[in-house]
Amino acid sequence: xKTLEYLDFHVAGEPFRLITSGFPEIIGSTMEExxxxxxxxxxxxxxxTILEPRGHDDxxxxxxxxxxxxxxxxxxxxxxxxxxxxxxxxxxIAMGRAACELGILTLKEGMNTVTLxxxxxxxQLAVRAEDGKICDIALKxxxxxxxxxxxxxxxxxxxxxxxxxxxxxxxxxxxxxxQFGIELEKKNIQVMLDIAMECxxxxxxxxxxxxxxxxxxxxxxxxxxxxxxxxxxxxxGVISTRTFTVFGKRQFDRSPTGTGTSALATVFYEKGRLQxxxxxxxxxxxxxxxxxxxxxxxxxxxxxxxxxxxxxxxKGCLLLEEDDPLQDGFSVKCGEEVKI
Numbered sequence: 001x002k003t004l005e006y007l008d009f010h011v012a013g014e015p016f017r018l019i020t021s022g023f024p025e026i027i028g029s030t031m032e033e034x035x036x037x038x039x040x041x042x043x044x045x046x047x048x049t050i051l052e053p054r055g056h057d058d059x060x061x062x063x064x065x066x067x068x069x070x071x072x073x074x075x076x077x078x079x080x081x082x083x084x085x086x087x088x089x090x091x092x093i094a095m096g097r098a099a100c101e102l103g104i105l106t107l108k109e110g111m112n113t114v115t116l117x118x119x120x121x122x123x124q125l126a127v128r129a130e131d132g133k134i135c136d137i138a139l140k141x142x143x144x145x146x147x148x149x150x151x152x153x154x155x156x157x158x159x160x161x162x163x164x165x166x167x168x169x170x171x172x173x174x175x176x177x178x179q180f181g182i183e184l185e186k187k188n189i190q191v192m193l194d195i196a197m198e199c200x201x202x203x204x205x206x207x208x209x210x211x212x213x214x215x216x217x218x219x220x221x222x223x224x225x226x227x228x229x230x231x232x233x234x235x236x237g238v239i240s241t242r243t244f245t246v247f248g249k250r251q252f253d254r255s256p257t258g259t260g261t262s263a264l265a266t267v268f269y270e271k272g273r274l275q276x277x278x279x280x281x282x283x284x285x286x287x288x289x290x291x292x293x294x295x296x297x298x299x300x301x302x303x304x305x306x307x308x309x310x311x312x313x314x315k316g317c318l319l320l321e322e323d324d325p326l327q328d329g330f331s332v333k334c335g336e337e338v339k340i
Contacts, residue, residue, distance in 0.1 A: 001319055002319070003317050004022030004049060005316070006315065009310045009312055011258075014253050014257075014287055016090060017050065018094065023044065023263060026038050030068055031076075032120075038084055044328055046079045051328075052331070052332065056081075060090070060091055064076060064244060073114050073116065074095065075116070076092075076118055080250050081333075085223075086119040087121075087291075088118075088259065089139060089258010090257065092125065092139050092258060093162045103311060108147075120170070121169075123140060136307055136308075136309060137308060139308075140303060140305050141303070141305075143167065146164070146165075148207065153243045164246065166267045170217075170225060171263075172263035174205075174228075177244075192246070192252075193252065196252075199226055200340030225247045225253075239273060239279070240282075243256055243282055244284070247339075253284060255284045256282040261290045261306055264280065264282060280292045280293075291308075
């Protein structure tokens, strides 16, 4: 019988299942090499741990690894229902809590720091404790930038759609939902999924999205998140937005998406809307916000800092009997073979 140990978290409503043991060594000198190795050799375990009957199509998670950099504390290969991603913002925040649960970080009163190695690069986490409890986890995501603003994407069903593109560890394509004549509400989820899937596929086909410093990080190979957004105004230096993030094969994020909120912050910065000293408060479909501030480097790069919490909701072992007919798990998603 195969046994895999795990910790389950949620961050603003989005699940994150960290597999801590029971899988083979993930080989690679960099986290991107580890991601590619895992995609080739551990995809059966990804399906087993994430898909039904042990999970579901919209689950997110990761394989815990040692860090690849001497100064880092831990590493992770991010996994989800259709593959393995280069970065996951809410997952990185969950890894800050995991570092405490696993004894990698000894939690002290006040500010604690964790360095996480991910396929897109190393990120800093600040874990703040009050009265012995974690009250905030801040992700300092230093790989974010606005990539393209005001681009036109031609779609079969919706005509010309105006989009902005940002990078926050993966490419994010943003479309104001007002273009489609609907509200960003739970009752419209299926319609929003239709819009996002079509627009996302067209954006990948029509827009060249390649990281300027790392051609391996590109939309055609790694996919995108297609994000519908609605701005709700600005008050006392806080810009309020809502987003609906779609990835893979109609998977959608319950949280505001850490990488997506990072990219959105850089888009707002590039448009002159968000500066140091102001905040962006972004809510996903769960209604629980991520709050982001920005820092500018000497070179003019924008560093978003995402604030949230990670709640521990389960821990234990996943079991696989030798005669289990669902060795690889299964997906209930059908009729949508193309992922974004």
